[in-house]
Amino acid sequence: xxxxxxxxxxxxxxxxxxxxxxxxxxxxxxxxxxxxxxxxxxxxxxxxxxxxxxxxxxxxxxxxxxxxxxxxxxxxxxxxxxxxxxxxxxxxxxxxxxxxxxxxxxxxxxxxxxxxxxxxxxxxxxxxxxxxxxxxxxxxxxxxxxxxxxxxxxxxxxxxxxxxxxxxxxxxxxxxxxxxxxxxxxxxxxxxxx
Numbered sequence: 146x147x148x149x150x151x152x153x154x155x156x157x158x159x160x161x162x163x164x165x166x167x168x169x170x171x172x173x174x175x176x177x178x179x180x181x182x183x184x185x186x187x188x189x190x191x192x193x194x195x196x197x198x199x200x201x202x203x204x205x206x207x208x209x210x211x212x213x214x215x216x217x218x219x220x221x222x223x224x225x226x227x228x229x230x231x232x233x234x235x236x237x238x239x240x241x242x243x244x245x246x247x248x249x250x251x252x253x254x255x256x257x258x259x260x261x262x263x264x265x266x267x268x269x270x271x272x273x274x275x276x277x278x279x280x281x282x283x284x285x286x287x288x289x290x291x292x293x294x295x296x297x298x299x300x301x302x303x304x305x306x307x308x309x310x311x312x313x314x315x316x317x318x319x320x321x322x323x324x325x326x327x328x329x330x331x332x333x334x335x336x337x338x339x
Contacts, residue, residue: 153264153287154242155193157186157216158304159250160201160224160231170330171207171250181330182207184253186214192260193246197238199224199231227302236296245296247305248285254325255285262319263287271317273309276326282309282318283326 159171159182171182179187189196197217200208201224211218219238223230236245244267246260259276266274267287274287286305288296295308309316330336 152195152242153193153244153246153267154239155189155196156232156235156239156245156247157182157189157196157198157211157250158228158231158235158247159185159198159207159211160204160221160228169207172210173330173336175253175336179253180207180210181253182250183210183214185248185250185255186211186216188253188255188257188260189246189248190215191257192264195239197235198250199234199238201225226300228304229299229301232304233297233299236293240293240297242290244287244289246285246287249329251330252284252325252328253330254328256323256325259321259323259326260285262321266317266319272315273312274317274319275309276321276323277318278321278324278326281327284329285326 172180174180175184197219198211199219199221202220202222208218219234221234223234232247246263263274263276263285267289272289272291276283292308296305
């Protein structure tokens with residue numbers, strides 16, 4: 146895709162099956178009525194106007210909503226295999242990018258300021274960048290172009306965490322005052338403090 150040349154591209158991981166939530170959590174409406182994945186997508190798009198999401202073919206409603214939000218949606222049967230396969234597909238779909246900010250669709254409480262901080266660190270030469278809140282690493286995680294081959298080669302449910310664990314000296318941690326970097330929604334109880 147030539148339009149990604151020189152850009153930092155957002156990746157919204159949204160191909161999961163929501164097994165612990167008991168329903169499609171990404172379509173679950175937050176207090177303001179916005180579906181969870183759309184809240185996450187809007188924050189990402191505000192900072193990364195070109196953002197890609199890989200969905201399972203049967204996620205037709207989410208596909209429509211994300212497309213309406215200006216996310217570049219790709220359907221991929223391999224998304225069933227897990228996060229690693231989805232991430233690899235999204236990276237390959239934006240192969241000309243200068244880097245990627247990998248966000249999770251079940252983390253709707255991130256702030257745009259957090260995403261700006263991470264992108265600025267990538268623009269300033271960070272290899273891998275991750276937020277920290279109260280001493281714990283969170284999401285999203287940004288990768289420079291250097292990691293294209295490793296990201297594009299991910300398979301199954303093994304996501305990018307292995308890259309961070311195997312290359313700790315390449316990771317720039319940014320302390321931020323944003324509890325949203327650690328607040329992913331796995332069960333309905335996770336929304337109670339909303």
